[in-house]
Amino acid sequence: xxVGGGSALRQAVVVALRTYADLLLILVxxxxxxxxxxxxxxxxxxxxxxxxxxxxxxxxxSAALPIILGIFVSLYAALAAMVGIGLTPAEITTLAxxxxxxxxxxxxxxxxxxxxxxPLVWTVVxxxxxxxxxxxxxxALGLGGAAR
Amino acid sequence: MTPTAAPTLVQDLLGGFEMLAKIFLIxxxxxxxxxxxxxxxVLARVRRPIEPVLRFLGMSPxxxxxxxxxxGFGMVYGAGIILARVRExxxxxxxxxxxxxxxxxxxxxxxxxxxxxxxxxxxxxxxAVRLVLLxxxxxxxxxxxxxxxxxxxx
Numbered sequence: 001x002x003v004g005g006g007s008a009l010r011q012a013v014v015v016a017l018r019t020y021a022d023l024l025l026i027l028v029x030x031x032x033x034x035x036x037x038x039x040x041x042x043x044x045x046x047x048x049x050x051x052x053x054x055x056x057x058x059x060x061x062s063a064a065l066p067i068i069l070g071i072f073v074s075l076y077a078a079l080a081a082m083v084g085i086g087l088t089p090a091e092i093t094t095l096a097x098x099x100x101x102x103x104x105x106x107x108x109x110x111x112x113x114x115x116x117x118x119p120l121v122w123t124v125v126x127x128x129x130x131x132x133x134x135x136x137x138x139x140a141l142g143l144g145g146a147a148r
Numbered sequence: 149m150t151p152t153a154a155p156t157l158v159q160d161l162l163g164g165f166e167m168l169a170k171i172f173l174i175x176x177x178x179x180x181x182x183x184x185x186x187x188x189x190v191l192a193r194v195r196r197p198i199e200p201v202l203r204f205l206g207m208s209p210x211x212x213x214x215x216x217x218x219x220g221f222g223m224v225y226g227a228g229i230i231l232a233r234v235r236e237x238x239x240x241x242x243x244x245x246x247x248x249x250x251x252x253x254x255x256x257x258x259x260x261x262x263x264x265x266x267x268x269x270x271x272x273x274x275x276a277v278r279l280v281l282l283x284x285x286x287x288x289x290x291x292x293x294x295x296x297x298x299x300x301x302x
Contacts, residue, residue: 008187011183012179016178016183024168027171028168032164036157039157076263079167079267083163083267084160089270093268093270096261096274097273097278100254111223111224112248115227115230122248125249129252129285133277133281
């Protein structure tokens with residue numbers, strides 16, 4: 001642990017840049033794949049199939065994609081997918097809240113297990129909080145008026 | 149959102165650069181700031197000022213550093229500090245459970261909120277809802293444990 005002002009700042013910036021570089025490995029492929037998927041016929045088909053489930057939160061069917069990526073891959077994969085599919089600010093806020101509560105469940109479940117807490121309990125708690133928050137905030141933001 | 153003229157694939161792909169640039173501009177200062185806090189060992193020093201917050205959330209003062217680490221820096225760092233404290237034997241079981249509830253409701257708040265703000269989310273709304281859930285989660289969790297002495301006195 002170094003303390004000198006200049007070297008500490010340099011050290012911190014290096015960590016930040018390295019973090020960003022690591023994230024690019026997730027962001028770029030996810031964004032490209034989701035954007036390509038968006039331009040295939042499979043996308044509207046998938047969106048229509050998922051629309052009933054997502055409409056509970058006032059979200060379009062395509063919002064299922066970032067949710068799945070967020071739960072199993074990472075929050076940044078979900079972020080890239082959200083940009084890829086194109087959503088309104090209100091939809092982004094609702095999704096961001098749900099994803100903030102409920103993401104990376106497998107890796108973070110393992111962390112909770114290491115703390116000798118029951119990962120299953122906390123994972124269920126996180127999913128329930130995300131669903132509740134999505135229901136309340138999606139409604140509050142007036143989402144789901146138009147069927148899309 | 150009615151797409152007047154649906155963007156082409158190339159236009160959409162180019163939009164990715166904008167996202168990468170926005171995330172860069174948000175992430176670099178936040179991670180740099182958090183790293184500086186770590187390097188200068190700030191967490192250990194703000195233990196005293198946040199004691200009222202810890203008492204309100206039902207934790208002992210020993211939980212201060214893991215609490216700040218988890219909410220501020222993220223789950224991995226928070227859990228690391230919790231495990232270090234557990235090895236030193238000064239973190240009660242009750243604190244660990246309350247910390248787990250806090251980590252479940254809200255970890256890495258600055259980073260996770262700001263990256264979504266960078267793509268258009270309402271950060272204040274997100275923070276408000278998560279803080280309410282954080283407090284609610286701790287209150288439910290402490291109901292499973294006997295009261296602390298400090299609480300009994302109050």
